[in-house]
Amino acid sequence: MIPRQLVIGTAVMLTIALGMAIYVRRLGKRAAVQELPAYSQPVAPPASGPTEQITLYVAYDDPGMLRAQGAKIPLPAGRQERAEELMRALLAIYLDKSSPHPLGAGSEVRSVYLVDPGLAVIDTNAAFADSHRSGVLVEELTVASLVETLSANIPGINRVKILVDGKSRDTLAGHADLTGFFDVSQMNQVVGQMQP
Amino acid sequence: MRWSKRLWFSIFALLLVSAFLLYSAPTEKKITVYSNAANYSLPVSEHGGQDYVGLFELLEPLGSVSAKSDGSKWKLHYNNADGEFQNGKKKIRINGRDMNLPGNFVLEAGRGQVPLSSVSTLLPLLLGGPVTFHENSRRLFIGEVAVHFTAQVNNGAAPALVMNFTSPVNPSISTEPGKLRMTFTHEPLVPPGSQTLTFDSKVIPSAKYSEDNGAAQIEIDGTVPLFASFSNDGRTITVSAVAAAMPQVPTVQRAAPPANLPSAGAAGAAAAAGPRRYFAVVDAAHGGNERGAALTDQIAEKDVTLAFARRLRMELEARGLATLLVRDGDTAMTLDQRANLTNSTHPGIYICVHATSQGTGVHLYTAMVPAVGQARGPFLDWDTAQSTFLTNSQSAESVLAAEFSRRQIAVKAMAAPLRPLNNIIAPAVAIEVAPSSAGVSSLLLPDYQQLIGATVATALAGSRDKLEAAR
Numbered sequence: 139m140i141p142r143q144l145v146i147g148t149a150v151m152l153t154i155a156l157g158m159a160i161y162v163r164r165l166g167k168r169a170a171v172q173e174l175p176a177y178s179q180p181v182a183p184p185a186s187g188p189t190e191q192i193t194l195y196v197a198y199d200d201p202g203m204l205r206a207q208g209a210k211i212p213l214p215a216g217r218q219e220r221a222e223e224l225m226r227a228l229l230a231i232y233l234d235k236s237s238p239h240p241l242g243a244g245s246e247v248r249s250v251y252l253v254d255p256g257l258a259v260i261d262t263n264a265a266f267a268d269s270h271r272s273g274v275l276v277e278e279l280t281v282a283s284l285v286e287t288l289s290a291n292i293p294g295i296n297r298v299k300i301l302v303d304g305k306s307r308d309t310l311a312g313h314a315d316l317t318g319f320f321d322v323s324q325m326n327q328v329v330g331q332m333q334p
Numbered sequence: 335m336r337w338s339k340r341l342w343f344s345i346f347a348l349l350l351v352s353a354f355l356l357y358s359a360p361t362e363k364k365i366t367v368y369s370n371a372a373n374y375s376l377p378v379s380e381h382g383g384q385d386y387v388g389l390f391e392l393l394e395p396l397g398s399v400s401a402k403s404d405g406s407k408w409k410l411h412y413n414n415a416d417g418e419f420q421n422g423k424k425k426i427r428i429n430g431r432d433m434n435l436p437g438n439f440v441l442e443a444g445r446g447q448v449p450l451s452s453v454s455t456l457l458p459l460l461l462g463g464p465v466t467f468h469e470n471s472r473r474l475f476i477g478e479v480a481v482h483f484t485a486q487v488n489n490g491a492a493p494a495l496v497m498n499f500t501s502p503v504n505p506s507i508s509t510e511p512g513k514l515r516m517t518f519t520h521e522p523l524v525p526p527g528s529q530t531l532t533f534d535s536k537v538i539p540s541a542k543y544s545e546d547n548g549a550a551q552i553e554i555d556g557t558v559p560l561f562a563s564f565s566n567d568g569r570t571i572t573v574s575a576v577a578a579a580m581p582q583v584p585t586v587q588r589a590a591p592p593a594n595l596p597s598a599g600a601a602g603a604a605a606a607a608g609p610r611r612y613f614a615v616v617d618a619a620h621g622g623n624e625r626g627a628a629l630t631d632q633i634a635e636k637d638v639t640l641a642f643a644r645r646l647r648m649e650l651e652a653r654g655l656a657t658l659l660v661r662d663g664d665t666a667m668t669l670d671q672r673a674n675l676t677n678s679t680h681p682g683i684y685i686c687v688h689a690t691s692q693g694t695g696v697h698l699y700t701a702m703v704p705a706v707g708q709a710r711g712p713f714l715d716w717d718t719a720q721s722t723f724l725t726n727s728q729s730a731e732s733v734l735a736a737e738f739s740r741r742q743i744a745v746k747a748m749a750a751p752l753r754p755l756n757n758i759i760a761p762a763v764a765i766e767v768a769p770s771s772a773g774v775s776s777l778l779l780p781d782y783q784q785l786i787g788a789t790v791a792t793a794l795a796g797s798r799d800k801l802e803a804a805r
Contacts, residue, residue, distance in 0.1 A: 276690070
């Protein structure tokens with residue numbers, strides 16, 4: 139025999155659960171307010187080290203090409219940390235309001251690994267790829283910009299692999315094939331072909 | 335004991351009801367409008383148990399419309415017609431004439447909404463012409479836009495249901511055991527005389543037409559797995575048994591691609607038709623669930639690429655160049671399937687069509703073939719299969735670029751990491767069509783599609799001998 143208080147208590151709790159279910163369903167029906175993706179600007183620890191002159195290869199959508207752009211940023215001594223700082227400096231341009239090649243909010247390079255002599259692996263976050271605009275040229279500009287900036291400033295890099303959230307991905311946003319390695323010399327030629 | 339039974343029963347019943355309420359999320363209701371100006375869908379909202387639609391949004395694609403709200407009053411101006419509405423009132427005034435809506439007018443955040451059931455009486459007054467509204471399925475036809483179809487089964491060695499449409503159609507196709515379902519969301523398809531069609535065929539005994547939530551659907555019953563292929567520029571759909579329609583892909587001697595065959599598409603029927611030798615294989619990128627880039631809120635890349643591909647085939651065939659479309663409908667194919675099908679036909683050239691809303695003119699691409707790749711015995715490395723043909727691909731790209739420049743169409747030519755270019759064992763070029771100076775909508779203009787198609791066809795016809803020699 140179950141005590142009567144327990145029965146009443148259980149019934150009350152189930153009634154509350156039913157009420158909540160109805161309430162949740164109504165909320166879903168309204169769907170008036172779309173939930174905005176949680177976004178916070180990537181916060182990177184400030185780089186320490188002497189300010190150095192670097193060259194960023196910045197993509198411009200309008201003429202569909204890369205332009206070399208000088209910048210002075212503090213760069214740490216470690217090769218890997220330098221590569222990460224370079225990528226952050228490049229992405230800061232694309233995340234700016236007046237970007238010539240906008241990337242989606244929250245786009246970030248998580249890490250750069252210099253795994254093997256000559257091979258660099260750029261690990262981007264999911265927002266970088268998920269919010270990227272789709273198109274052959276627009277995706278190729280992004281890839282070329284990352285590869286060229288990295289290889290121009292870190293001597294000895296001749297192949298680059300791009301990961302998304304630590305994993306290999308078929309394409310950046312439906313077009314640019316990310317399954318393989320990008321050969322720096324091939325990419326140099328492409329950048330030349332992009333020029334008017 | 336009795337309390338215990340009751341308690342368990344109550345718990346079970348409440349859990350069941352809660353689960354049902356939580357998981358039976360309502361499908362978003364929408365209305366689809368078909369007109370000569372545009373075909374589009376709008377969301378339908380519910381007020382006081384009735385379906386409502388935004389009047390401004392309904393008229394916006396059809397002509398010049400403006401609206402102004404002043405407190406609870408809302409004024410609308412469409413072309414030469416005027417309407418006055420008041421929030422919470424049924425009484426409205428159209429062109430100075432009073433009339434009543436079947437439900438109260440709703441003004442929310444400056445957006446005027448009318449009951450869906452009023453659309454068939456309200457719109458003719460504003461548009462100045464008749465409309466046909468299928469209220470239950472929420473499909474609105476403005477003007478003479480209806481697409482009709484006929485269906486009959488050809489009972490031969492391989493029975494096939496041939497459906498002829500009065501205008502090109504591009505339905506989404508899905509299959510399940512014993513059924514092939516075509517969903518028409520963009521086409522103003524209207525029902526045949528009888529919604530259930532029966533055929534004197536054991537393979538395809540019947541088909542059923544239905545409409546729901548802004549779309550039309552034709553469901554075909556079959557006693558064997560069915561396959562749909564498109565022809566006649568999208569005006570004819572032939573449904574036949576898979577065994578009869580699947581292409582007999584010849585063994586590719588020189589490449590070792592993944593062995594998946596295409597599951598659908600015009601290519602299947604075309605290949606089954608015989609050993610026709612194709613000069614060009616044209617591949618409309620994306621398709622099915624893979625929509626490609628969203629060129630605008632309404633225009634998906636997959637639809638634009640298909641339109642350009644069809645136009646290109648027309649232009650090439652007009653110049654005597656036999657052309658195969660990899661897909662001639664809204665079907666999904668993997669990149670490996672596209673490459674495999676192309677390689678099996680050994681064409682003179684493979685053209686992959688993409689579209690973008692960025693920039694103007696066209697972008698041409700050849701493969702960016704990975705440096706590492708090793709042929710093993712009689713097989714080529716799949717990722718570098720294009721290597722042998724890269725020089726010819728680049729020559730074809732140059733010829734195309736020269737023809738575009740000659741016609742003063744902005745052109746860029748480069749290599750790109752774009753599959754399946756590097757898996758193709760033939761000269762291979764991708765074309766990304768950007769809008770003309772008239773904006774993104776130009777991608778849908780027949781004149782612009784014809785200009786791009788004719789330019790490509792002229793360039794390829796001029797280098798036909800060279801491309802044929804390289805086979």
